[in-house]
Amino acid sequence: MSAAAVSSPAGQESWLALFHAHEPRLAAAAPWWLHGLRRSALSRFAQLGLPTTRWEEWKYTNLAPLARTAFQLAEPVPQPPARGPAFLEGAQVTAAHGRPLEPLPGIPGVTLMSLAAAWREAPELVRGHLGRYAAFERHSLVALNTAFLEDGLLVRVADGAAVQQPIVVVHQVAPAGRTPVTHPRTLILAGRNAQARIFEAWTGPDGEIYFTNAVTEICAEEGAVLEYTRLELEGDQAFHFSGLYARLGRAANLTAHSAALGGALVRSEVGAVLAGEGASCALNGLYLASGRQHIDNYTTIEHAEPHATSVELYKGILDGQAQAVFHGRIIVRPAAQKTDAVQRNRNLLLSEEAVVNTKPQLEIYADDVRCTHGATVGQVDADAVFYLRSRGIAHREARRLLTLAFAGEMTERLSSERVRVFLEEQLLRRLEAAQGG
């Protein structure tokens, strides 16, 4: 397959060819039902093609540069290609090119297995869940991930287990100039009244073109309480897609933090279905975009049952010629009476050239609900800057302080002090780089 063939408008031919080239190997290593899932996903991808800006959900994010690039499936690597982020504490799993490296840590109350091992040795754990929350019928990148599903991580928290130690998954890539694509997959199953904190970080080297196409699924049973933190720390030339799709049972609670910092072209999705009465979720997002970065956050919260609550706050800080997109949908189904949903998106522009497209969207089909949403885009408040300066605080310092304070509304929600400090340091470094330049 030549690279030229990749640039067809919908961009799917090269991916189909890539699949067929690897299919004998993929089929040999998987049970029939899994390979059937892959094939269904592939045929759905063949129908959909890569998203284009004609699709409403992709209106402001153009994947043409991705469609033009010829990617190779990343080979397995036996060792971690790099050191993981030092600030993350907990039971750490390194996933290199989407494959968890052995040995996996042992945590009481938690089953940690590679997906490849799980679908051979414990198919009953996986088969009823995999692909059930991340619906590939409606999403071509999820379909692509599912078609190339080769390995991944299963995290199962037993019924009633309250896991104290955070579970940390660090994804790494070693592109070595070969423009690799990885399709990381994580399946998190939280049993009834289980409690756990999970961090998932995506990292990679600067200066290398690669594509991370990641999908994480969460099934939270009745009364489960999960905190999930996503850290997108990709290299500066990376294409990054990650989708988190969660189903929450009765009275289950999910807090999902999402920080997007790295990458050249980034799309980060959260889809939460509040499928049980009294379920609740909190989605917090922070995106820092500078240079020519493009960071798109797309979130969907579906209220399917009564008395569920959702609170969403996404904040963006943009510098240089960066572009950001926030598209947040809240869907309230007819049965979901007494829904309480709050959604806010706020953006701070530090330069004249930075651009934000924000689109909060409520779709309400029930009548007894309380839903509010709002979006703002603004610059550092000139009155506040003058106020601080009039007290002796230097102009730079005043802007720094106000920008940190803006981010603080999101970072203070993080339970991990070290992640909060890391994000603040990253923000400060960017501010200094921007002001120095």
Place this chain on the structure above:
Amino acid sequence: MLEIRNLQAKAGDKLILRGIDLTVRAGEVHALMGPNGSGKSTLAQVLAGRELYEVVGGEVLFEGRNLLELSPEERAREGIFLAFQYPVEIPGVSNLYFLRAALNAVRKHRGLEELDVMDFAGLVRERLRLLGMNEALLERSVNEGFSGGEKKRNEILQMAVLAPRLAILDETDSGLDIDALKAVAAGINAMRSPERAMILVTHYQRLLEYVAPDFVHVMAEGRIVRSGGKELALELERQGYAWLEEEAAPAQAG
């Protein structure tokens, strides 16, 4: 200490200050009065370095230095303090952090050692007692959700912490109930000293019942049209500002 000569300033195309002359010496308290739109607040903001206003004529000397060439933060470090008419809310920045950052910026400029959290907490508590302020206000974000009275007291607290040489208080008395007014006045009186000068910008005579000024100036249409002792404030209280219109018109022609 402060020498203003024929100061003229514009906001956009509009000339607001039309030639201000004012001399303030150390230890003096000056009240600057006048109707709305007379330019009192503009003068206060120009002295603090607000970039919304463009100085188009005249000069301002502070301790013999050209004040107008200094940035707002340099003015503050040199000892100028403006209590804002409308203090700005700054979500996410704690009042305590803000006060310490401000004081340390000023101390550093004066070659003094910066204060650590413990030393600073001691200093602030003492000033709070002086103003009868609630310590809980320190933990909250700067002015966020403060009542009108709390905001004005917070300005006085900042003044007490920064100990400026020249304090300009822009309508710090407006919108206060009598208890808050007394607390603010007590704070101002406690800060009076032979080394410190104050300019009280006020629309009403009310504050001056509690803080006796050495001089009273009346502004109209961008100029000081009358100056006198504290009895001038009482006269204004009786007569209002209507008489100014007759006086200001010929003054402008001349």
